[in-house]
Amino acid sequence: MILHRSALGLTDDQVRELEQIDQRRESEDAAARADLAAKAKSANASPNNGGSGTTAPTGTPAGGPSGSGMGGGRMGGMRGGRMGGRGFRATDNSGPSTGQRAARLEDRIDDDDTKAYLDGEAVLTEPQREQAREIASDYRAQIYDRRELLKQRTSGK
Numbered sequence: 001m002i003l004h005r006s007a008l009g010l011t012d013d014q015v016r017e018l019e020q021i022d023q024r025r026e027s028e029d030a031a032a033r034a035d036l037a038a039k040a041k042s043a044n045a046s047p048n049n050g051g052s053g054t055t056a057p058t059g060t061p062a063g064g065p066s067g068s069g070m071g072g073g074r075m076g077g078m079r080g081g082r083m084g085g086r087g088f089r090a091t092d093n094s095g096p097s098t099g100q101r102a103a104r105l106e107d108r109i110d111d112d113d114t115k116a117y118l119d120g121e122a123v124l125t126e127p128q129r130e131q132a133r134e135i136a137s138d139y140r141a142q143i144y145d146r147r148e149l150l151k152q153r154t155s156g157k
Contacts, residue, residue: 001120004135008128017123025116032108036101043101 001008002018010018117136121129 001117001124001132001135004132007135008124008131010124010128014123018120021116021119021123025112028112029109032105032112036105040098040101 001010002015002022005015121132124132
């Protein structure tokens with residue numbers, strides 16, 4: 001939302017509150033990435049795995065934007081927040097693969113971002129909320145399109 005500060009007519013106080021919300025979201029995302037890395041390391045060190053597997057990514061999930069939260073566009077629209085299109089996960093019953101762990105991380109980050117967006121919406125006036133929802137909807141559509149394109153590239157080569 002902060003990227004759209006002038007379009008939304010945000011006050012300095014609103015920007016400060018949104019930045020605080022975004023900092024909390026960044027902390028939650030960092031914890032989710034650390035948790036995934038620890039689980040991947042543990043899975044790769046297990047006797048059944050021989051320690052030779054690949055580790056899950058700890059950065060931004062594939063298809064997701066990088067950026068610095070609300071200021072970088074993430075909170076600008078709930079990173080894919082429940083748009084569907086998540087059928088790209090592998091379905092292996094022998095334990096989560098790297099792709100499954102990355103998808104779970106993506107889900108967790110989406111949840112964190114959705115929560116931050118909703119918390120941020122509470123800072124806005126009603127007219128600002130209406131415009132922020134439009135911005136968020138456009139952003140979610142872009143994320144969905146990126147994920148679908150990535151899915152097609154990785155599965156249909």
